[in-house]
Amino acid sequence: MEIIAGIMVLLVVASILQRVTGMGFALLLAPFLAVMVGPHSGVILTNALSFLAPLLMIAAVWKDIDWRRLAVIVPAALLVMPPFGWVMANTPQGPLYIVVGSIVILALAVTLWLNRIDVHADGKGLLVATGVGTGGGVVLAGVGAPAMTSYAVLARWNITSFAASLQPLWALTALTAFGVNYFYSGESLPSFPWWFWPLCVPVILVGMWAGGGVRKLVSESLVRKLVIGLALFGGLLSLITGIRDVAGL
Template sequence: MTLTLGLLVVLVTVVGAAAQRMAGLGFALLVSPIMVLLLGGHSGVLLVNILGVVSSLLILPRVWRAVDWAMFRWLSAFAIVGSVVGAWLAQRLSADIMAVSVGTIVLLALSLSVIFTSERFTTEAKAPRAAAGLLSGLTNALAGVGGPAVSAYAVLTRWPQASFAATLQPYFVVTGAATIGAKLILDPAGLPAADWWFWAMLLGAIVGGIALGERLMRFVTTTAVRRFVIIMACAGAAATLARGLIGLLA
């Protein structure tokens, strides 16, 4: 991996970690499409899974008291199943198909979240929780993006923002770890080839991004952060989708 490519990955990681700290999610939405463009479908998604786990682990102590553990258990149980199935499917898809999958999943999930913002349902029903967890785990393994499914569920059920953002952190740790474990079992050589300094820079980027996000929380509203995440995610997803389609048609 070249220094220029490494620095681009680090920059994207800083922005994603800052968004994650401010809004509770957004890391994968921002980072996944760009990582796939830079590193390819399989390595890019696996790297997003790893960085997402690290980011959520570092944020979790700051939001521990607001976590809804009952909701976490329900979502996580079904997300693990989806993660394993998604990891198996990912090993059987080409890099171009993975790129198309990432772009399509992100764009579709964001569109559904916007379309259904006026609808409201109860959080008591168990089937929607199970469906949200299963779909989230599946998309996390295929595209490195597990947030949109549970985000749409939160919007539909009026899940309070503070509890939602906090609960997502242990949820992302569990689903990310399940996805990483399944992928490495199926393909032990799936990690991106990189020197030690690259991993050290990524860890520093996540810590720096979280610190930046905490500072920005004093000046930026959650609504503004979500709009920024949506705009950037749409742009990255569209570029990734185009890259995959060009590869398939070439």
């Protein structure tokens, strides 16, 4: 019961963060769930909850979703997830996390530098690359947000539309990641009472409601900084996880 209560508290906080910035749900949940239910089961549970939360949020942000961009990003992300899943299953985890984390941090640094010198980039090729980076990041290290953040900065994507458009993307990539992880590892969801999943729905909705109130109180500039900060945190978390694994800590 203590574990379930802890998960419900995390769900409220993660849902608030997701409603305000469009991202950060899995990033917040994953480290805590890994401790609560074990690393492998934690990943599977994170994937399942990361499908449920954005799915519930889509209706609230529907009018702001940019389906034109998603029409390119989503197929690219989903297509690369199975082969990246094979890479993950056949590569030592520690070095893989280090490589992914380093690439994420470098890519964000370059993107922010380009933004400072007022470089604007967009187009189908960049959208495809963003999808590949998102899908690969989700499967390899659970960090799909940095690729999307880099694109949003370069393309000057309106932050409200960006946050809304992430919801169907996260729902689809989480569902696919769940299938890929199950196929390669055979891991299944941890065992909870039957009422656990129905209870998650109102808890997430409460977080969404609170996040909607918070979103009205913060500026576009602050939300943009939070999005970039979360993406950077994801890269650092991946890098630190890899270093600890290699060092046997």
